[in-house]
Amino acid sequence: MGDFEDEWLEHDEIQGAQAPAPRTYNNNSRVYRPSAGRGRGERGVRGRSNESNWRSRGNPAGGDYQNTRRDFPRREDGNKKSMYVSSQKIGRIIGKGGSKIRELESESQAKIKIGDSSGTETEVTLIGSDEAISKVEDLLNDLLQDYKPPPKENHNQSAGSGGSNEFFKTNESGVQVIDWDKLNNFHDQHQQERWENLPPIIKDFYKEDxxxxxxxxxxxxxxxxxxxxxxxxxxxxxxxxxxxxxxxxxxxxxxxxxxxxxxxxxxxxxxxxxxxxxxxxxxxxxxxxxxxxxxxxxxxxxxxxxxxxxxxxxxxxxxxxxxxxxxxxxxxxxxxxxxxxxxxxxxxxxxxxxxxxxxxxxxxxxxxxxxxxxxxxxxxxxxxxxxxxxxxxxxxxxxxxxxxxxxxxxxxxxxxxxxxxxxxxxxxxxxxxxxxxxxxxxxxxxxxxxxxxxxxxxVGSLDLAAVHTVTQKIMFVEEGDKEAVLLEFLNNMDPNDKVIIFCGKKATATHISTELAMKGIECQSLHGDRDQSDREEALADMVDGNVNILVATDVASRGIDIKDLTHVVNLDFPRHIEEYVHRVGRTGRAGKTGTALSFIARNDWAHARDLIKILEEANQDVPDELELMAQRFEAMKLRREKEGGGYGGRGGRGGRGRRDRY
CATH class of the missing domain: 3.40.50.300 (P-loop containing nucleotide triphosphate hydrolases)
Incomplete structure (x- = not known):
């Protein structure tokens, strides 16, 4: 999935993951402002084992340490508790990029430190109040417990069926292979029996007026x-x-x-x-x-x-x-x-x-x-x-x-x-x-x-179309001038205006948010690199009116309903024309009007023809320069086809890795 499609895949637990390198985490405030990072230190993971159980270590007799780690006592020092975990399962605690350990710490209010490893086991230290340590222990027990499926009925055994050989057959070469027809028929029959045992569904509740x-x-x-x-x-x-x-x-x-x-x-x-x-x-x-x-x-x-x-x-x-x-x-x-x-x-x-x-x-x-x-x-x-x-x-x-x-x-x-x-x-x-x-x-x-x-x-044509309550404006801007033009636009906003600024990459959204904050312009940001709590807070700030500017990627192009949103700014034109329609649809909702301003750079020429169709369908002005851009891109495609070469979207041309430009 590319940078332009800034959508997250959901990964709750990454089993067997290697411990991440040290990294810095930002604690974002309610209104986005740059803040210094706070290191969390290293979490070493060495060695692996097939052992699957989470075990607490202790010496019931209360005597001296014995020669094996198995008899080490659990160490508690005030509000600290040490546990030993199979090294193979440490990845579950850490999660991808440290995401799981942060989630555990946030939920329990306890600190989790990954310590030294003996090869097969790794020390995990829990720090916090007694209540916090007890809660994080419960969370870890739940996380590290191996799932054991219930015993399955042996459907292969039946009178005279030949046991497990029922779903096998011998092919022309004398080799025993799976009889897929029998297996599929058995599955279909089994599913049918399950469905027949379900309660009936009532679906018709309509009485026509x-x-x-x-x-x-x-x-x-x-x-x-x-x-x-x-x-x-x-x-x-x-x-x-x-x-x-x-x-x-x-x-x-x-x-x-x-x-x-x-x-x-x-x-x-x-x-x-x-x-x-x-x-x-x-x-x-x-x-x-x-x-x-x-x-x-x-x-x-x-x-x-x-x-x-x-x-x-x-x-x-x-x-x-x-x-x-x-x-x-x-x-x-x-x-x-x-x-x-x-x-x-x-x-x-x-x-x-x-x-x-x-x-x-x-x-x-x-x-x-x-x-x-x-x-x-x-x-x-x-x-x-x-x-x-x-x-x-x-x-x-x-x-x-x-x-x-x-x-x-x-x-x-x-x-x-x-x-x-x-x-x-x-x-x-x-x-x-x-x-x-x-x-x-x-x-x-x-x-x-x-x-x-x-x-x-x-409802409406199946052709792609933007809502007609939005005025769509096009501005031709060089890539390096976008920031300055955006800043001028924001400085001229009315106090009651609300705007979403759409960026093509998460890094761009972070950069723009930081630049605006440094210039004293309050804003929020919404993209896949922010924690879920920060994303929800960013959206709440816009809905509640705490901030009037949201810098976002396409994660905000659908499912975001800010009733008084007045403007949408496409700082980067989207990779797919469908996303343009959805971005524009964030404003002009519930019968209100809105304005969508799109910055068009030279490398956006591949989208010019599709954009013209959307503008014409909504009875919007089509700039002559946009029409000229579309004609030049189509001419380039024809030339490339005659030469037997390909063309693409954003990218390069020739040996230097650069493509024909507008």
Missing amino acids: PEVAALTPAAIAHWRLANNDIQVKRTFDDKPGLKPIPNPVMTFEQAFKHYPEILDEIYKQGFTKPSPIQSQAWPILLRGEDLIGIAQTGTGKTLAFLLPALIHIEGQVIPREERDGPTVLIMAPTRELALQIDKEVSKYQYKGIKSVCLYGGGDRREQIKVVAKGVDIVIATPGRLNDLVMARHLNIINFSYIVLDEADRMLDMGFEPQIRKSLFDVRPDRQTVMTSATWPPGVRRLASSYMKDPIQVN
């Missing part, structure tokens, strides 16, 4: 055209026997009049009428159909799938407290979007339904505790979800309503393997919802794998 049922095809077509040209169809083959696509609802009452508590929660939020995607999605989801919602960010997609999910949870046959696990799963690509959805869920109090947000960087042990206590909705990023499913803290077969939110973004970030691993065991009769801003081949492939006869709702 008489006014909605009376709408004529002409009236429906006129309404859909007037509301961003909504297109509704069956995504795949329209098989015979399927129900017709339901008519859209025009009011909240038409959708939820049989669920007055849901209506009360909607009224509390002060909404006046459903958004276009909600009007068409609610009848489809309440009827129990699978749905693919294609719409830009900020169009109300979250509420479109959330309210039917609440009704689905409460409407099942088995009471919530007697179910084997949560009922609804919502997957989101980034931590920020997952937290945004969790915040939205918390606004709607219905029948005591509880939710949990699972994401990397959060307290894994605490998340597991919340799940174990009982929740109804799980909101998760793919990495952490896959982690907990593989560790058997969650059983995916229990979910009957699954949402893949921002599916295109999850695929862009390379999360398809985690999604498929997590959903491998999902029951086939569940209800599935997928939302996306675009409709690329990867999303279609995912839809065909996990959805049954889905209805697709497109």
Whole structure:
């Protein structure tokens, strides 16, 4: 994953990792200002062992030390306690780049020092109050405990089956090989038996309002055209026997009049009428159909799938407290979007339904505790979800309503393997919802794998388009002049203006934040190199108005909802044109207007033609220089094709490693 796609992979525990070299950690203040680093010193790791147990050392007899380390007593000196850990497991405590040891220290308020190693074992010293040491011991015991799977039934043994040879056959060469046909048939039969033993799912909760049922095809077509040209169809083959696509609802009452508590929660939020995607999605989801919602960010997609999910949870046959696990799963690509959805869920109090947000960087042990206590909705990023499913803290077969939110973004970030691993065991009769801003081949492939006869709702064109409430401005700037132009822009901001400055790299975001702080301009930063707590604090500072400037990478291009954001500045043009659309969509939300200013340098010429299409679609001014830039890039491509050479995006040309420039 390149620098320009600044997304984090979630890695909670790196087993067997080597100890990191000494490094410095910054304690960031609430408002980003440069601060001196604080060293943590070396943590040596020498030697490895196959020993798997965490053991405390002690001499029960209280006598002298004996000749073997096994009889060394546990040493306690005031608020210090020493333990001995298999050297092979020290990597679990340290984590990648020291991330795990910092998390343990933060959660327990104890200090952890990695000491000398005997080769097979390493000394670990715990420092702090008695309470802190006790807590960190519990955390370490949980972390270092080896998972032992329960004994499996021997499905190969059956009367006359020949035992373990049942799934083997002899090929033409006389070699014994796996009989995959038999093995796959056995797996399918076993899965079918498991699914048949599950409780049935109730999915249809829709009672169509008489006014909605009376709408004529002409009236429906006129309404859909007037509301961003909504297109509704069956995504795949329209098989015979399927129900017709339901008519859209025009009011909240038409959708939820049989669920007055849901209506009360909607009224509390002060909404006046459903958004276009909600009007068409609610009848489809309440009827129990699978749905693919294609719409830009900020169009109300979250509420479109959330309210039917609440009704689905409460409407099942088995009471919530007697179910084997949560009922609804919502997957989101980034931590920020997952937290945004969790915040939205918390606004709607219905029948005591509880939710949990699972994401990397959060307290894994605490998340597991919340799940174990009982929740109804799980909101998760793919990495952490896959982690907990593989560790058997969650059983995916229990979910009957699954949402893949921002599916295109999850695929862009390379999360398809985690999604498929997590959903491998999902029951086939569940209800599935997928939302996306675009409709690329990867999303279609995912839809065909996990959805049954889905209805697709497109709000607006499937072509890439930016929201029309944003004024898009283009400024041609040399790479070295960007900082000065940005500073001039910030100095001319109104006191009430709020801006997100998007950078292509984490290092650039850090540099710009530091430079602004040194010039006395308060700001916050949001990127993958910051701790999760700092990222949440940065976003909270913007939402609360403590700062008006956020310097960010593309982790902030989706799932960030700052209602009074007035400006977006693209200091670096994004690597993919889709991210430009999402960046622009951070402003001009909920009917308000905004401004997006993009700095275009010479090496951005490969994006010129796509940018022109987006500007024209939104009726924005297209600078002549941008058109000229696009023509020159296309001419270069033709010349290279004739010469038999290739071309690319940013990079070089010829033997010097430099590419044709604008």
